[in-house]
Amino acid sequence: MTVLHAGIATFLGASCVSPERVALEEAQATVAVLGLPDDTTTVTRPGASHGPRAIREASSHFAFGGTYHFDYGVTISDHETVVDCGDVNPVAGNAARTFERAEAALAEIHSAGAFPVLLGGDHATLIPGARAAARAMSGRMGLVMLDTHLDTAPDIDGEELSHCSPVHRVLDLDNVDGTNVAIIGAHGAANPKLELDVAEAHGVHVFSVRDIDRLGIGSVARQALEAVSDGTDGVYLSFDIDVLDGAFAWGTCGPELGGMTGREVVQALEILTRANLIAMDCVEVAPFLDPSGNTARVGARVVLDVLAGRLAAGD
C-alpha cells in the first residue's frame, strides 16, 4: 500500500518515540529525528523555527515506494529503524535554557545508540547538537559544515548564543581542534572579515565556492573528509540550507547568489557520508519565505541522502 499523506506527518511516517533512552531502546531506534523549533538568535529574517514541521511534511513526498533511494540503491527502512522524537519545547526568549533542553534530549538519543538527526531551527541549533555529540564520545570530534557563512563570530554584541557563532562555540569544546573543522561552500558578501580571521587563527579548513569551481566538488569534499576524520573518533555534519544558491532554496534567512548547485550538494554528501558520522543537523529552513515548499523539500532530501549515504558507506 502506498501511503503519502495519511496519518500524522512525522518524518517519513516514522513512529513517534519520546526522546528517552529506555523508550528509544525499546523501539530499537537506530535513527532519531528531533526538531528544534527555535530561531530567536536570528539576526535578520526569522522563520526557521517552523523548519522542523515543514521538513517533516515535505518528507512525506519521499515516502512514495517506501524509503528506497535510487541514487544509492538502498532501502533505508531495510537497515534503519527511524523514529521521530518530535520537537524540543523551546523556552521563548531564552536560548540558553532552550539549548539545555535540546542537549538533554540529544544525550538520551546518543545513550540509546541512535543516530540523531536534528532539524533546526536557525544555525545556533548546531550549538546544542555539537555539545551533546562531543559529550557522548570519548575522543576528538570533527565538524564538517556546508554553509554560505563561516559562522565563526565570537559573539554578536556580547551574545555568544547566536546563529552567527555556532562554529566558535564548537571550537570552544575541549575535544575539538580547529584543524578537524571544515566548512564547504563559503561565499558571498555576508561573511565578515573577522569571521575569516577567526577561522584562519584556528586552522579551520575553509573551502569556498571558488575552490569548488577551481578544484571540483569531488576534490573539495575528499579534502574536507580527510581533515575532519584525521585523528577524530566521530564527525558531526551540519547542513545549512543556505549553502545552496538562492535559486535552489530561497526559503531561508540569508539566501545568496552564487552558492552551491543541487548536483554539487548531492555529490558532496555522497563523499562526506563516508566519515564516521555521529550526528547531523539540517538548519535554516524558513518555510514562510518559500510558499512553494521547495526549500523544506530540499531539507528533507538532504537528510535522506545522509541516511542512505551512511548505509552505502557502511557496505
Ligand SMILES: [Mn+2]
Ligand atoms: Mn548560513
